[in-house]
Amino acid sequence: MTDLIIDLVSIDHGRMRDERRSRLREAMRAQQVDALVLLGPTNVEYAGVKQPCADAMRMHHEPVIVILCLTGPVHVCTRFAEGVAPGDEIAGPIAAETVPGVAALAARIRDLAGSRSRVGVDEYTSTMLNELGLALPGIELVDAATVTGAARITKTADEIACQREAQRINETAMFEVERALIPGVRQNELTALFLRRIFELGATANIIDPIWSLTPRSIAAATHTANHDVGFPLASDDRFLREGDLILCDTGMSWNGYHSDFGKTWICSLDPRPTAALRDCYAQWQALFDEVAAVIRPGVTCGDLVRAAQRVEHKYGLSHFYLGHGVGCDSAEMPFIGSDLGIAFDDTIELTAGMTFVLEPVVWRDGVGGYRSEELVVVTDDGFERLSRYGYSPFA
Amino acid sequence: MTAPLLTPDLGTGSLEHRDRVDFRELRRARTDRLLDLMDEIEVDACIFGREANARYATGVRRLWTSLTRAFVPTCFVLRSSREAHLLSFSASYEGIPEEIAPDHYFPVTWNPLQMVERLSRLDGASSIRRLGVDGMTPLFRDLFAQVFPAAEIVGVEPQMRDMRRVKLDAEITCMRIAAATAEASLVAAIRAARPGVALKQIQAAYLERMSTLGTSQFAQQGTFSPIGPNGVLRWITPVDILPDNAPLALAGGALWAGYEGSLARTWWHGSQPPSPGQRSAAGEWRDTFMRVVEALRPGASGFDVLRSFAGSARGDLTARSVHALGLGHEGPIATPWLERATLEAEVVRVGMVLAVRELVACDSGGYLGEDMVLVGEHGAEPLTTLGHGPLAD
Numbered sequence: 001m002t003d004l005i006i007d008l009v010s011i012d013h014g015r016m017r018d019e020r021r022s023r024l025r026e027a028m029r030a031q032q033v034d035a036l037v038l039l040g041p042t043n044v045e046y047a048g049v050k051q052p053c054a055d056a057m058r059m060h061h062e063p064v065i066v067i068l069c070l071t072g073p074v075h076v077c078t079r080f081a082e083g084v085a086p087g088d089e090i091a092g093p094i095a096a097e098t099v100p101g102v103a104a105l106a107a108r109i110r111d112l113a114g115s116r117s118r119v120g121v122d123e124y125t126s127t128m129l130n131e132l133g134l135a136l137p138g139i140e141l142v143d144a145a146t147v148t149g150a151a152r153i154t155k156t157a158d159e160i161a162c163q164r165e166a167q168r169i170n171e172t173a174m175f176e177v178e179r180a181l182i183p184g185v186r187q188n189e190l191t192a193l194f195l196r197r198i199f200e201l202g203a204t205a206n207i208i209d210p211i212w213s214l215t216p217r218s219i220a221a222a223t224h225t226a227n228h229d230v231g232f233p234l235a236s237d238d239r240f241l242r243e244g245d246l247i248l249c250d251t252g253m254s255w256n257g258y259h260s261d262f263g264k265t266w267i268c269s270l271d272p273r274p275t276a277a278l279r280d281c282y283a284q285w286q287a288l289f290d291e292v293a294a295v296i297r298p299g300v301t302c303g304d305l306v307r308a309a310q311r312v313e314h315k316y317g318l319s320h321f322y323l324g325h326g327v328g329c330d331s332a333e334m335p336f337i338g339s340d341l342g343i344a345f346d347d348t349i350e351l352t353a354g355m356t357f358v359l360e361p362v363v364w365r366d367g368v369g370g371y372r373s374e375e376l377v378v379v380t381d382d383g384f385e386r387l388s389r390y391g392y393s394p395f396a
Numbered sequence: 397m398t399a400p401l402l403t404p405d406l407g408t409g410s411l412e413h414r415d416r417v418d419f420r421e422l423r424r425a426r427t428d429r430l431l432d433l434m435d436e437i438e439v440d441a442c443i444f445g446r447e448a449n450a451r452y453a454t455g456v457r458r459l460w461t462s463l464t465r466a467f468v469p470t471c472f473v474l475r476s477s478r479e480a481h482l483l484s485f486s487a488s489y490e491g492i493p494e495e496i497a498p499d500h501y502f503p504v505t506w507n508p509l510q511m512v513e514r515l516s517r518l519d520g521a522s523s524i525r526r527l528g529v530d531g532m533t534p535l536f537r538d539l540f541a542q543v544f545p546a547a548e549i550v551g552v553e554p555q556m557r558d559m560r561r562v563k564l565d566a567e568i569t570c571m572r573i574a575a576a577t578a579e580a581s582l583v584a585a586i587r588a589a590r591p592g593v594a595l596k597q598i599q600a601a602y603l604e605r606m607s608t609l610g611t612s613q614f615a616q617q618g619t620f621s622p623i624g625p626n627g628v629l630r631w632i633t634p635v636d637i638l639p640d641n642a643p644l645a646l647a648g649g650a651l652w653a654g655y656e657g658s659l660a661r662t663w664w665h666g667s668q669p670p671s672p673g674q675r676s677a678a679g680e681w682r683d684t685f686m687r688v689v690e691a692l693r694p695g696a697s698g699f700d701v702l703r704s705f706a707g708s709a710r711g712d713l714t715a716r717s718v719h720a721l722g723l724g725h726e727g728p729i730a731t732p733w734l735e736r737a738t739l740e741a742e743v744v745r746v747g748m749v750l751a752v753r754e755l756v757a758c759d760s761g762g763y764l765g766e767d768m769v770l771v772g773e774h775g776a777e778p779l780t781t782l783g784h785g786p787l788a789d
Contacts (some may be wrong), residue, residue, distance in 0.1 A: 040466055041463040041486070042443050042463060044679075050632060051464045051631075051632070052616065052618075052631045052632045052633075053463065053614040053616075053617045054460070054461070054462065054614065054615065054617060054649075054725075055460075055462065055590070055613075055615050055616065055651065055656070055724045056446065056447055056448075056463065056465060056647075056721065056724065057446065057448045057612060057724030057725045058615060058616055058724060058725035059463060059724070060446070061719065061725045061726070061727045061728060062725070062728075064666065079712075079714035079715070079733065080631050081712075082630045082631065082632060092714060092733045093714060093733045094733075095728065095733065095735065095738060096666075097553055097554060097557070097727060098554070098734070098735065098738045099737075099738075100735030100736075100737045100738050101734075101735060101738065104735065120532065121469065121533065122466065122533070123466050123532070123536075124467075124531060124532040124533070124537070124551075125531055125551070125553065126529065126530055126532075126551025126552060126553030126554060127551055127553070127554060128551075129529070129531070129532045129537070129549070129550075130550060130551045131549040141534070142534065143533070143534035143535060144534075145466075145533070145534070145535065151440055154694070186426065186610050187612075188607045188608065188610055188611070190610060191607045191612040192603070192604045192605075192606075192607035192608045192612075192776075195600065195603040195604055195612075195758065196600040196601070196603065196604040197600075199596045199597070199599045199600035199603060200594070200596060200597055200600045202596060203596075204600075204632075205462060205617055206603070206614075207461060207462045207463065208459065208460070208461045208462075209459055209460035209461070209612050209613055210612065211459070212735070222488075223488045223489055223490045224488070224489045224498060225488045225489065225503075226488075226498070226501050226502060226503040227503040227504075228506070231489075231490065232486030233459055234486070234488055234490045234491075235457055235459075235488075235490040235491030236459070236460070236612060236613075237490070238610055238612075260702065273680070284439055290457050297759065313767055318503075319400070319503070320503060320504035321504075321771055331461075336506055338606055339506040339507075340505055340507050340510065341507050342507075367602070
């Protein structure tokens with residue numbers, strides 16, 4: 001595990017910020033965009049600006065807005081001065097959901113980007129939708145997502161080191177949670193333990209309500225679903241977990257802006273022993289993962305990964321999910337692999353060194369149950385490296 | 397002065413005699429208010445992407461995630477049929493209110509084209525002339541223009557916010573429970589703190605207590621940081637240790653049934669008594685709070701309320717805020733960063749739940765405090781009542 005220690009001490013936060021901004025500007029030049037106006041917290045984070053983590057409505061009404069042009073200092077409208085890097089231009093917050101606030105934002109955009117520019121916007125508040133275009137005649141407003149998407153899909157070495165640390169914290173916390181999974185524990189007690197541990201270990205934020213999905217062994221016995229597949233994730237109900245319950249867990253937190261993703265299949269018991277049939281699901285899951293993993297290297301497409309999965313298990317996941325998805329400043333971001341966007345879409349995305357994604361196939365046998373684990377990997381020059389290192393108890 | 401009974405009949409032991417909240421009735425009342433609003437502003441249908449609006453409109457309880465989500469349609473409400481359809485994250489009917497039938501629930505899709513195609517096939521979709529939304533991405537704006545070519549797409553978040561800000565009685569009950577949860581969690585954090593303890597450990601204590609009390613969903617993940625000289629505060633809890641003789645700001649919030657309870661205190665854990673400057677900052681905070689509460693009378697404008705803060709213009713003025721709470725944060729009413737026209741247009745109304753926040757700076761530190769109040773006909777009633785410990789008078 002020495003690589004882990006070397007990576008941690010080598011993170012250079014200034015370099016990471018500079019490289020990300022270079023990538024954004026490179027994508028802006030390629031797409032002829034003069035300026036970006038970023039409201040989405042994960043885009044703001046990627047642009048090198050920090051803010052406290054909160055419920056969505058709080059972040060919406062106390063917004064942090066970044067205006068990034070091809071040249072010149074990055075302009076940040078925020079009330080959290082601590083989150084702004086040295087050299088950036090800091091301005092007060094803008095109320096992006098009021099008419100005068102949007103007028104002020106429009107004036108700022110015109111000053112910084114020029115009155116005949118092409119400006120990428122990632123999200124419109126309700127009032128921006130009504131007012132911003134009218135307030136900026138001569139300025140073409142385009143979708144910032146194509147710019148941010150192009151920049152964010154491949155990670156720098158510093159970003160990967162951050163992801164490694166996020167995953168390490170998440171996994172370390174989970175060892176204690178797994179031990180606490182005994183009959184009579186309530187779901188929120190597991191959450192309490194998880195939250196305490198991740199923050200003690202230095203997490204920046206928890207980013208998803210931890211999922212401890214109590215999964216019936218057959219679809220018919222389970223809650224109804226819209227697509228007649230296994231219901232996952234189920235609503236967070238603070239249920240009692242009882243002897244033999246099959247628990248599909250899924251948690252994610254962030255460290256320095258980068259998200260982890262952790263998913264395993266566990267059994268609630270003082271002495272968890274999977275049935276032989278359930279062990280078969282796990283073995284098939286391993287075979288599936290190995291088949292996909294053998295394909296991962298620069299130059300293959302996401303479609304190649306899907307075809308590899310289907311060689312082992314035609315239905316490699318739940319109908320409403322995918323084989324895998326990218327992880328970065330968002331817990332699920334491009335590339336989406338094996339989703340209902342279709343194989344033609346998957347084939348348009350070629351793997352390159354530095355892409356990180358989580359593979360999360362599910363092997364389900366109705367009447368038995370199933371096995372699901374999430375494996376975070378990073379594509380390297382000649383293959384891939386696993387960032388998930390938790391293991392497979394109680395199946396292994 | 398006798399303290400008001402803040403949580404009447406809310407103990408779990410009283411459950412067999414009376415329900416805390418009739419949620420089915422609450423959902424019906426909220427949906428009715430939305431449909432009345434749609435009549436009033438002549439919107440034929442609404443598509444909401446924000447968690448709080450979708451929950452208000454339909455009662456759907458989605459998987460909580462932090463950070464704002466870029467706009468993705470979550471629910472569709474049609475005025476002519478008075479029906480709601482859900483387009484939710486989870487594929488299961490758990491978290492879905494019983495009055496929404498399975499045929500009004502869309503399977504999850506990652507394909508925006510498929511999503512808008514399904515929307516376009518709903519009964520009544522083709523007759524929509526005005527479509528209300530609460531946010532937008534460039535992608536969905538273009539797709540909606542194709543799917544609803546005859547419809548004008550209008551942002552209605554300000555109207556939703558105005559409606560949601562005036563609370564139903566059942567909503568206030570939910571907020572009393574949320575406030576009590578937030579207080580209990582803050583107390584756990586206060587008790588975990590002492591000089592030499594990691595700030596993250598204090599944050600951990602808050603979140604652990606909140607979860608064991610039955611909610612794992614945050615309103616805010618909280619600020620647990622010492623206040624430096626001249627009121628300098630790092631709002632993002634740092635990986636650091638609480639020094640001796642520094643005021644500790646503690647701010648956090650919990651959601652109960654989606655409704656927010658939040659409060660903040662500054663606590664003194666030092667081995668020395670707090671300095672006179674620190675004491676007077678705490679006193680000034682309390683005086684300010686009393687003045688602001690006095691100003692929170694029905695009909696007062698945001699401008700009036702902001703003026704009532706008065707006090708010295710020192711430290712981080714952007715922390716100064718009166719904002720509405722409900723299904724999460726419901727927008728500022730009085731902050732120094734609102735434009736004058738907005739401040740004058742904001743009006744305090746009966747039934748609002750407001751958070752009052754102020755950071756008072758002093759040479760050696762400062763005082764951050766935040767409390768929740770409910771606006772009644774004759775003024776504001778506190779919903780949070782936690783004391784100020786060593787920094788009390």
